[in-house]
Amino acid sequence: MEKIENATKEVLVDIVKLAQKRGMKGSDGGWKDFLSVYDKKVGISLSDPARRSPEALIAFLKTFTNADDLKFFGKVVETHASVEHIEKKADKLSPEQELVYKTVGHPQYAQNYSFPSYEEGWCVTKSRQKNKAMRSNKLVAVDCEMVLCVDGTDALVRVCVVDRDLQVKLDTLVKPDKAVADYRTHITGVTAKDLEHVTCSLKDVQESMMKLLARGTILVGHSLNNDLQALKVEHTRVIDTSLIFKFWSGSNFRRPSLNDLCKSILGYEVRKEGAPHDCLEDARAAMKLVLAKIEGGVDDTTPSTQNEVYEADAMKLLCHRIPISIPGEKLLEIIPGDFTVELKKPGGDKYSAFAVFKNKQEADEAFDGLDGDRLNDSSGRPQKLINFKLDSGVFGNLYVRKMVQDGDNVQVASNKRSSEDEIVTLPKKLKTELKELKTEPEELKMESKEIVKCNNCDIYVKEIESLKKIISERDQEISMLNNIIAKQVRKQYGL
Structure with a gap:
């Protein structure tokens, strides 16, 4: 315990996060249980260990007396110490050894490699x-x-x-x-x-x-x-x-x-x-x-590539490690918002399902509204461990994960064109803009076809992909413009 008390805040935060991840409990329960007792005024509303004082973190760790728990905490301290005492890179260090140092020196190393x-x-x-x-x-x-x-x-x-x-x-x-x-x-x-x-x-x-x-x-x-x-x-x-x-x-x-x-x-x-x-x-x-x-x-x-995903994925939340005893429709009690449940094939005593929302914004709002510590999976996608209590009185927990990372470039599939009665009579300027938007993508498509016919088409693969992206963006612009026009026309005519 002396090593833990003398540890830096960075180390203490890692220990508490790992204790949460492993479901470890001291005499006052888990981290959130402890906060409810330790700080009744703020409680679990400030549950991020990084935003708590070192004194609060140490107080939580002192509630543990099990020998194996203390050994694990000591292991995390040792892992951090091995990173801190890594010798400075030598001039003759090989590229292979450089990559070992880059791995061990990464901020996430100690948390992931404390076994x-x-x-x-x-x-x-x-x-x-x-x-x-x-x-x-x-x-x-x-x-x-x-x-x-x-x-x-x-x-x-x-x-x-x-x-x-x-x-x-x-x-x-x-x-x-x-x-x-x-x-x-x-x-x-x-x-x-x-x-x-x-x-x-x-x-x-x-x-x-x-x-x-x-x-x-x-x-x-x-x-x-x-x-x-x-x-x-x-x-x-x-x-x-x-x-x-x-x-x-x-x-x-x-x-x-x-x-x-x-x-x-x-x-x-x-x-x-x-x-x-x-x-x-x-x-x-x-x-x-x-x-x-x-x-x-x-x-x-x-x-420096952006991870491109489609809105069809971004509008979903993956619910996994759901106890097999909890029917899929019960997710409607656990997750806020308006969505449909899409079950995946169950296996063993756990299964997975998608909560499918109308759009990405509603999926994001539902995720943000869930009570749970925000963590990332191995690919960087945000997820939360949710503890729930159903109306029937049944307790349990499951993971809810976004299908995309924050900052992903979400591609919106083009919607069906608005029908003619929706656009009614369009101003001449808007008609001209729409015509330009509609014709340019076709020209780009023709350019793409010519490029494909070229004997050296491999050289132009990236250009083709760029043209496809422009086409997709133009389609999106057309759809948005049609929707704006339709709304303005309805408003003008009181429809």
Whole structure:
């Protein structure tokens, strides 16, 4: 506890946030329960740990007496300390080592990589700064798939490792050591039948990983903390591709998805929407991204692409980890606003559903109106953990997540043209403007067709995409203008 009391506010905030994320409770309950007792005047209305004083954070942490809880808090302090005491970059530091430092020096590193490695079943690789092996530039990349177990935890079901040359070093299915509630086949691609004759255990995989990570090998992955958590392996020499790239979304930096980076840097999609993950290809993609970063210069590769999404996605909220005992229509009691419920295929004791609103604004307002701490998922999309009580008296919780990141460039699909009786008699000036708006996109389309016919069409791919975007924007302008005209005409004639 002495280490915690002497920690900086940044460390204290991380500890409290992690305690919230893990659902940890002290003698006064969780963080919000504590605030209701500690500060009755303000209470949970100011629940963001970053906006609370260090004294309040320490007071909350002092309510914990369980030895494992205190060990975990100490682990977070140690992780922060290892970041703070990282040696300054040397002139001869290799690009690979530069990327390790960029990962470990990232503001989100301590919060994501503070593992409960003191617990039984974890493996920790040796980390000796004076060891020559710590200057190794050897790289291997990993990706894992996990299933949902009956007790609500995740279990490793497949692991793939490739080397710098993208050659397979490990590709195996893993038999979960607990009863499985949901194989998440739509994501993992794994079914119960696939595991019938599998004998490989988590311990077997850990032994293989420890051999691969010997002598200072650097481990590469995307949101690698999730893979290490599933493997129950702690390794300090890591490169996390979700942390080493600065990725723009609108006017803000955000943590990119693997698909974002592959499209922006490698020029291809690692997976199509709705398709299962390919564990092996995801590992290769992470390695390719690191090699591209090394070849392009550690500080030079900065994607500046906006994440474009359509309003059809932006007008939805994803409700996930809903208890199977709560029917989908009960979401109408939990989430504010006017929406319809679109159920996804249930699995195990949890399922997911979409709350579909009329537009993005109503979806945003409903999300903002939910009582819960605002967090981000691994791709940077905002979500909240919601505790609810139904009219029937049933308690529970679920996650509600936006389908887009803040700052995403939302593309609005063109609406149907207003009917002639809606536009009635138009002023000559407006008719001329409409005619210009309608004809220019057609001209652009003709230009696009001519470009496609060109023998060197690959050169003009980007130009074609730009023209398509202009067409979409013009369609939107036409639709908006028609709506404005229709409203003005109705107003003028008292319709």
